[in-house]
Amino acid sequence: MDRLETMRLYARIVELGSFTAAANDLDLPRATVTNAIKKLEARLGAQLLRRTTRCQSVTRDGHAYYGHCVRLLADLDEVEADFREAAVVPKGCLRINMPGTLARHLVIPGLPEFCARYPQIKLDIGTSDRFVDLLREGVDCVLRVGELPDSGLVGRRVALLQQVTVASAGYVRRRGLPHTLADLQQGHEAVSWVSPTTRRPEPSLDFMVRRRRREVHLPARVSVSGTDAYLGCCEAGLGIAQFPRYRVADLLARGALQELFPDSPPPALPVHVLYASQRQMPARLRVFVDWLVELMAKQR
Known part of the structure; x- marks a missing residue:
């Protein structure tokens, strides 16, 4: 595992809160994840994660290193995106959370058209009104109805419901x-x-x-x-x-x-899609947000 891959792995461990969750998210063996972090800490000469039999926490050095990882990986993603062809086909798994009634009555009936337009995007939809920690839970975006709380997330209004x-x-x-x-x-x-x-x-x-x-x-x-x-x-x-x-x-x-x-x-009730602040939005998320705007416009 090269240094960039190790940095991505470490960032996911911090964001998801456990080695197992990161291993599952990146489809890696648990032993590979453990060995990679041990080698990373040995190379840096610092303990990044404090592990016990019951829990895991990020050390002060670990928080500092995570901040550097996020910035460097974001810069790398932006550079690579600049050199990709404009017609890149959006693909991958998109994890979404939204209120159940909004999903049942408005979003899900329109999903066949979205799936036909973007056949390489897989959707993982959760339904709730609770607060969702996007980074820790690995969720790409949430839809929420009503005025926005000060959550630190990026919000785009996609509809006004009469x-x-x-x-x-x-x-x-x-x-x-x-x-x-x-x-x-x-x-x-x-x-x-x-x-x-x-x-x-x-x-x-x-x-x-x-x-x-x-x-x-x-x-x-x-x-x-x-x-x-x-x-x-x-x-x-x-x-x-x-x-x-x-x-x-x-x-x-x-x-x-x-x-x-x-x-x-x-x-009228505003509907917003919320996602984490990031310098380069994944194509699968960008096209989903644009599609939501189209879908909601039809409800007026």
Whole structure:
């Protein structure tokens, strides 16, 4: 194993947190990985990784060496990319994480077209709303809905999802149909959404009135953090809720849900694709992000 290969190996060990994970990621025998790091430490005359039977940690010298590795490898990738032909076929495994409902209703239905366009890209899709450590978990990008936290990742907005305010037909029969936002204060309830990242409930409903955002606070007897449960509660008549239009389009068409205040919709939800800052984006990631922009544009 030459020096550059050893540097790439060491960087993956630091990023993934273990020799075994790096060996699996690079398709190398575990013994090869161990011997390569021993030789690297002997050549440098420094301990880079502190290993025990239970855990592994990076030493101070190890952190410094990792920083040099990342910069040198990024420079090398950039130089090589400059000399590649423009028509390089994107290939390799692309690891993605996104919310389950976004995957099921918007992204996955369009994947056959992506796979036909880029037959040499393999997709590994995880679905969750939790925080994902891209480097440690070996994930190339994540899709997230809503405003972005300060995560240190690079973000590109790929869509603005139109939202609707809805209630079940049974709820409207029992509570009456509110015609104005002021009517909401007359005996109406909401299903409270709990953010899966902050774990804080969001009891208010948001509306755009003459291009200004207006919050209406309603009592809520039920709070949920899962999107399926949130929709289920609304269908069951437990309160008024707000969703991206794509999520409830079928239920609105069937009459199971009724749209409220169509002239004062909730603010549109931004959708961002997030990836680690890198000087040279892999071709497989670049074409996927571009394809997402095309796909989401069709949903407007």
